[in-house]
Amino acid sequence: MSSLEVSRPGLTSSRELTAKVPEPDVPLEVRLPPMERPLTVLRMSLYHPTQGPAVFATVPQRLQHDTSPLLVGRGLDSHLQLHLPRLSRRHLSLEPYREKGSALLAFSLKALSRRGCVWVNGLALRFLEQVPLSTINRVVFAGIQMVVRVEGGTSLEAFVCCFHVSPSPLIDRPQAEETDEWEDIPKEPPAPGSEQPVPGHLGFLHGPSQTAGSSPQPGTGGGTEIQLQREPADGALC
Numbered sequence: 017m018s019s020l021e022v023s024r025p026g027l028t029s030s031r032e033l034t035a036k037v038p039e040p041d042v043p044l045e046v047r048l049p050p051m052e053r054p055l056t057v058l059r060m061s062l063y064h065p066t067q068g069p070a071v072f073a074t075v076p077q078r079l080q081h082d083t084s085p086l087l088v089g090r091g092l093d094s095h096l097q098l099h100l101p102r103l104s105r106r107h108l109s110l111e112p113y114r115e116k117g118s119a120l121l122a123f124s125l126k127a128l129s130r131r132g133c134v135w136v137n138g139l140a141l142r143f144l145e146q147v148p149l150s151t152i153n154r155v156v157f158a159g160i161q162m163v164v165r166v167e168g169g170t171s172l173e174a175f176v177c178c179f180h181v182s183p184s185p186l187i188d189r190p191q192a193e194e195t196d197e198w199e200d201i202p203k204e205p206p207a208p209g210s211e212q213p214v215p216g217h218l219g220f221l222h223g224p225s226q227t228a229g230s231s232p233q234p235g236t237g238g239g240t241e242i243q244l245q246r247e248p249a250d251g252a253l254c
Contacts, residue, residue: 052171053169053170053171053172053173054169054170054171055080055169055171055174055175055176056112056120056121056166056167056168056169056171056175056176057166057167057169057175057176057177057178058110058123058164058165058166058167058175058176058177058178059164059165059167059178059180060162060163060164060165060177060178060179060180061162061163061179061180061181061182061186062075062098062160062161062162062179062180062181062182062186063160063161063162063181063182063183063184063185063186064100064159064160064161065159065161065185066159069181070099071098071099071100071160072098072099072181073099074097074098074099075096075097075098075179075181076179077178077179078176078177078178078179079095079096079176079177079179080174080175080176080177081095081174081175081176081177082173082174083112083121083172083173083174083175085109085110085111085126086109086110086111086177087106087108087109087128088106088107088108088109088110089103089104089105089106089107089108089128089129090103090104090105090107091104091105091106093105093106094106094107096177096179098160100158100159100160102131102158102159103129103157103158104128104129104130104131106128106129107127107128107129107131107134107157107158108125108126108127108128108129108134108157109125109126109128110123110124110125110149110164111123111124111125111126111146112175114172119170120168120169120170121168121169121171121172121175122148122149123148123149123166124146124147124148124149125141125146125147125149125153125155125164126141126144126145126146127141127142127143127144127145127146128143128144129143129157130143131158132157132158133157134155134156134157135154135155135156135157136149136153136154136155137150137153137154137155138154149164149166150166151165151166152164152165152166153165153166154186154187156187161182161185161186161187162186163186163187
């Protein structure tokens with residue numbers, strides 16, 4: 017051994033240094049940067065009483081989405097595709113927004129189908145009507161029962177949906193009208209002059225029980241909405 021090697025007893029080869037680097041306990045692809053804002057999570061449970069699991073064959077366990085409306089229906093362009101003939105191609109949408117003065121994403125549910133109603137917490141929504149979601153929400157449409165739980169996060173660029181298909185009913189005692197069996201009954205044509213105008217595209221939350229004195233909802237302007245951008249997929253949140 018040379019004198020140079022004796023004077024530096026602490027030196028090791030590059031191969032030895034590489035071998036001594038500890039392996040991370042968590043895969044790199046699921047670790048979030050320290051300053052990353054947590055994503056809002058929608059935990060969605062689904063159930064259909066008669067159609068079986070085929071209805072939910074294409075439902076993923078986890079779906080990360082930007083802050084554009086998330087479409088639910090039987091169409092190929094639906095983000096949550098359900099194989100049920102009674103569904104419209106675009107049946108409903110979940111739409112994120114931020115309320116003025118809040119740092120968290122909030123959500124509304126909008127009915128996009130002309131086939132009957134979408135029931136949200138006992139409230140009937142017809143075509144293009146929408147209502148804000150609370151923390152836990154009971155939704156019924158086309159025979160499907162869906163429970164949506166909102167877990168708030170501070171990211172304003174994306175949110176995550178975690179799906180679960182339930183083998184048993186989610187709503188023990190749904191209201192009679194929520195079974196929407198009446199949708200299959202042909203309706204008599206309206207008398208002349210009694211037709212109701214078809215609502216246009218509503219840029220604000222509007223439910224059947226909303227009155228003229230109600231406070232403004234997202235989409236009416238006044239700083240209620242924000243511009244939202246796409247966020248890359250990160251983290252195992254489900």
